[in-house]
Amino acid sequence: MTPDPILHIQSLGVTAGPRPLLRGVSLAVPEGSVFGLIGPSGVGKSTLLKCCNRLVDLTPALRVTGTLLFRGAPVFDRRLDVDALRTRIGILFQQPAVFPCSVLANVLFGARPLARVPRRELPALAEHALREAALWHEVKDRLDQPATRLSVGQQQRLCLARTLATDPEVILMDEPTSALDPQATEAIEHLILRLRGRRTVMLVTHNRAQARRVCDAVARFAVVDGAGTVVETGPAGTVTADAPETGG
């Protein structure tokens, strides 16, 4: 018997005013897996990610229907503590959004206010997160310098470290390598493979080869009757092999 999925999405629909973005999306994301979302642009993959940690709330025009369960509990429950949910389900964006402060302050941006660890242990937490994001050796001598001076690839790993510092169970990644050069892309892919098993990763990617390299399972999205939906789900190799390279 397979264990319960960590994220269970059932007939999820999202509309922006009269316009449907997603319709009838059903997915089961196993714990500890790397789950890929592929498909053409504008099909609602990023919107689905933002549903998982309720970042859709920031866009008042969006309406969500259906069910999204995180460890069996409904995410769109009115009484849910959304901030606590977002510390358990972190997110990494396409463009790294580092704050205009030091590298160290960036790593601890989310963890410090949580106050789960005593103040004196914060530097150790930062080091741990930076090591997990494979950035420690590059920044250990310039933790006090502005994070904006790092390269884009380093900034993306810094954002990952910042998320890891809050110890999330799930990390949502929205095309995390599309703004990066091949070397930085490889570094991020390595990291995803290292996170596998310990954390659940939901990865939106345009790059089918990347999906084959890092994902355990993949859901392929396409527009059906004017709204995005899942058209195929399965192991990374089988789904991506049959799919047309430029879907739509």
Next chain:
Amino acid sequence: MRRKSVHRLFVVATGLCAVAAVALLVLIVWSIASRGWAALSWSFFTGHMREVGADGGIFHNLIGTLILLATAAATSTPLALAIALVHGVYLRHHRLRRFVGLGLTILNGVPSILFGLFGMIVFVQWLGWGKSWLTGGLLLGLMILPTVSVSLIERIASLPDRYLEAAAGLGLPTSRIIRSVILPQSLGGLLTGSLLGLARAAGETAPIMFTATIFAGATIPQGIKESPVLSLPYHIFVLAQDSFDPAAGGRLWGAALVLLGLVLTLSLAALPARLRLHEEAHDT
């Protein structure tokens, strides 16, 4: 050919307008400076007014104006912060935001003499404060509130969404996002708006003439009720209107020059922050 000449005409016309604007500024500054320069001295700044303005200095007028400005800043800053945060963070619906914006536009259009009359009815008479520096500061603070608020609102609106999404994505509560992300990156807007607003408030006579300032006999206020201050604009107003003493004329222009210097200083102090905002806007 015709398009070229139209273009040239346009360039000449805009150039002339620019020259006219600068020339007007130079003319105003020069006419005040040339007449007022002779009055300026150390004792003019530190001395007390004597002989109904014909002799002595403007020490308490300057102090009074600074007290009014400080009170105005202390009034407008928290209110503007609250308005901008409600507008930019808590009001989710476009229509409600427009309602706040409309309110600020209307407030900005209220003639300053009406602020004066409002203050006279509410503070001077109804609350029984008499003429008080606090009334003047509160009125000036309310008067510049739209300028300060809009400057801050624009700054908050120009914050990249990705910062807010990233902060929210880390599970930071709204109060923490305001403290750690929104405020540090928009305080420049508050500073710019405040300085520009205060530059305008410094020269206003109408809101304070019935409510906060008198021509002579006030020093540093000791309380709130019946505690007026002297002020530069009212000093200039009275000297210009009532004084037939030629000696007072020089003092009048001296006071005008000091007020002009104060206003220019406030405007120029806002310049670096405005230029930086301009650069950032062209960066992205």
